[in-house]
Amino acid sequence: MGIIEARGLARTFKSRKRTVEAVRGVDLTVSDGEVVGFLGPNGAGKTTTLRMLTTLLRPTAGTATVAGADLLRDPVGVRRRIGYVPQAIGETMGGTDRSCLVIEELLDQAALYHIRAGEAAKRAEALIGQMELTGLEDRLVKTLSGGQRRRLEIALGLVHEPPLVFLDEPTTGLDPQSRSNLWEHIRRLRSQAGTTIFLTTHYLEEADILCDRVFIIDHGVIVAVGTPDELKRRISGDVLTLRVTGDEGTAGKLLAAEAVVREITAADGTLRLTVEQGEQALPSLLRVLDAAGITLASINLSRPTLDDVFLTLTGRSLRDDSPAGARQAAEPEAAAGAAATTAASEE
Amino acid sequence: MSFIRDTLMIFRRQERLALRNPAWVIIGLTQPILYLALFAPLLTRLPATTLGTTGNAYKFFVPGLLIQLGLFGSTFVGFTIIADWRAGVIERFRVTPVSRVAILAGRVLRDVVTLVVQATVLILVGVAFGLRAPIAAIVIGYGFIILVAIGLAALSYATGLLVKSEDAFAPMVNTLVVPLLLLSGIFLPMTLGPGWLQAIARISPFRYVIDAMREAYAGQYFNTIMIEGIAVAVGLAAVCLWLGSRVFLRENA
Numbered sequence: 001m002g003i004i005e006a007r008g009l010a011r012t013f014k015s016r017k018r019t020v021e022a023v024r025g026v027d028l029t030v031s032d033g034e035v036v037g038f039l040g041p042n043g044a045g046k047t048t049t050l051r052m053l054t055t056l057l058r059p060t061a062g063t064a065t066v067a068g069a070d071l072l073r074d075p076v077g078v079r080r081r082i083g084y085v086p087q088a089i090g091e092t093m094g095g096t097d098r099s100c101l102v103i104e105e106l107l108d109q110a111a112l113y114h115i116r117a118g119e120a121a122k123r124a125e126a127l128i129g130q131m132e133l134t135g136l137e138d139r140l141v142k143t144l145s146g147g148q149r150r151r152l153e154i155a156l157g158l159v160h161e162p163p164l165v166f167l168d169e170p171t172t173g174l175d176p177q178s179r180s181n182l183w184e185h186i187r188r189l190r191s192q193a194g195t196t197i198f199l200t201t202h203y204l205e206e207a208d209i210l211c212d213r214v215f216i217i218d219h220g221v222i223v224a225v226g227t228p229d230e231l232k233r234r235i236s237g238d239v240l241t242l243r244v245t246g247d248e249g250t251a252g253k254l255l256a257a258e259a260v261v262r263e264i265t266a267a268d269g270t271l272r273l274t275v276e277q278g279e280q281a282l283p284s285l286l287r288v289l290d291a292a293g294i295t296l297a298s299i300n301l302s303r304p305t306l307d308d309v310f311l312t313l314t315g316r317s318l319r320d321d322s323p324a325g326a327r328q329a330a331e332p333e334a335a336a337g338a339a340a341t342t343a344a345s346e347e
Numbered sequence: 348m349s350f351i352r353d354t355l356m357i358f359r360r361q362e363r364l365a366l367r368n369p370a371w372v373i374i375g376l377t378q379p380i381l382y383l384a385l386f387a388p389l390l391t392r393l394p395a396t397t398l399g400t401t402g403n404a405y406k407f408f409v410p411g412l413l414i415q416l417g418l419f420g421s422t423f424v425g426f427t428i429i430a431d432w433r434a435g436v437i438e439r440f441r442v443t444p445v446s447r448v449a450i451l452a453g454r455v456l457r458d459v460v461t462l463v464v465q466a467t468v469l470i471l472v473g474v475a476f477g478l479r480a481p482i483a484a485i486v487i488g489y490g491f492i493i494l495v496a497i498g499l500a501a502l503s504y505a506t507g508l509l510v511k512s513e514d515a516f517a518p519m520v521n522t523l524v525v526p527l528l529l530l531s532g533i534f535l536p537m538t539l540g541p542g543w544l545q546a547i548a549r550i551s552p553f554r555y556v557i558d559a560m561r562e563a564y565a566g567q568y569f570n571t572i573m574i575e576g577i578a579v580a581v582g583l584a585a586v587c588l589w590l591g592s593r594v595f596l597r598e599n600a
Contacts, residue, residue, distance in 0.1 A: 055441075056442060076444050084442040086439060096439075099368065104360075108356070114349065
């Protein structure tokens with residue numbers, strides 16, 4: 001049995017005028033020691049699901065076992081065994097008090113878990129070392145940098161050595177350097193302590209780099225689950241962009257006849273193809289063009305990103321925060337183009 | 348018992364934060380001391396009979412100022428819980444096994460301790476101005492203001508946590524506190540007023556509490572005024588604590 005087992009978890013919010021089904025029946029299984037990512041646009045039900053799993057919100061339907069305790073019957077049991085690091089952006093911040101000293105926050109947190117003073121001091125010291133906060137013990141929280149404060153908040157979630165930690169948008173708002181530094185810490189948490197990590201993120205590369213598996217949620221339901229590679233393979237092929245010197249129409253017709261080509265668009269001397277396993281397919285496709293005497297000006301092969309996956313599944317880009325559906329029609333083209341450019345510049 | 352341990356833990360944290368920034372404790376004290384120094388002397392020229400059974404300006408005025416201290420100090424604590432909620436501290440605590448009622452109780456305890464310290468300073472200043480009251484009366488007075496503070500602080504925290512916005516909380520508190528204060532006869536005896544005003548004043552719970560405190564300061568410990576005062580103070584504290592606990596125990600606060 002997994003460390004998280006949720007069945008049909010749902011939450012409906014009722015206001016005077018209408019009923020909003022924020023989460024409509026989520027099934028989740030997370031195994032011990034996994035790092036899983038929860039991806040979804042704003043309003044998809046990400047935070048609501050996380051709040052239900054951490055006992056902050058009571059589900060209106062469904063059942064779940066979290067870290068061996070029943071979510072509905074034994075919420076205090078769940079709280080004892082999980083760590084939770086709230087998101088540090090938006091309406092509420094990450095949970096540290098500006099006027100507290102770093103060491104006070106750690107010791108108070110230990111007291112909240114009823115850890116004895118001597119043991120608490122030992123754990124605080126270890127966490128200060130582990131999260132690179134040495135020398136900051138007697139500093140006020142408000143004097144810390146964004147990255148330091150975030151590391152402290154994560155340290156607070158680890159004081160009671162939980163087997164399962166929830167990180168809500170752990171790196172949002174941090175500069176790239178602090179972000180990759182935090183990724184190191186999260187990786188080490190799993191490799192050294194075997195901690196199971198459940199994180200939500202807006203950053204696809206974060207999910208790609210950190211997560212063993214990814215859940216994609218949209219409109220309150222999970223639309224896909226798998227390893228980042230599986231998801232990319234399953235949903236979109238590689239994107240091949242060719243610029244031809246001659247007539248792109250003839251070239252397009254030739255290539256469209258090839259079995260490996262799933263989709264093709266041709267315009268202004270440029271051919272955009274979606275192909276399965278692009279690296280293997282490329283030589284044969286080039287031979288076809290060569291045999292027809294068509295010369296190429298440039299070739300670009302880009303791997304699908306999780307953003308492509310996301311776009312295919314939900315019809316919108318994760319990076320886009322506009323209201324759902326508003327730009328749906330116009331968007332896929334532009335976003336796919338942007339994704340391909342990003343991938344190309346990374347290679 | 349873990350509830351008591353949790354309450355003391357929250358209390359120590361809040362007390363530490365208050366001592367780190369004691370400005371508000373001092374600001375809270377300046378207002379009643381100014382009233383004592385600049386307003387109470389006016390009362391000394393009034394005929395003794397208008398000051399009810401106390402017959403003395405300071406015995407009349409100090410109980411009123413003590414209630415004012417409690418009223419203002421406690422109703423505004425809700426602002427601090429909004430700040431804590433915004434910092435994510437409340438949510439962070441709620442995901443730990445700590446008692447959710449202790450998150451409220453520890454804070455209320457801190458407010459009571461703050462009030463007792465402020466009240467002691469105020470009483471000592473009163474004595475310097477000429478207040479002479481029996482020790483028993485002063486002890487009973489502490490009892491009353493502690494009950495008022497427990498009730499109002501619990502209510503204020505609960506309201507703060509429900510509205511979650513300073514902009515909504517400030518006008519709510521102001522529209523409630525000022526009429527209650529004026530109708531309680533803190534500055535002048537309500538008996539000076541016309542009949543209709545005296546009738547309206549009956550709706551302010553603090554009216555009963557102040558009357559009872561003044562009875563005590565006048566050396567009258569056993570009468571219906573005292574019983575009414577105790578009943579109102581205990582009732583107010585109990586109902587507000589219950590309401591406050593309900594809010595802190597709510598699934599989604």
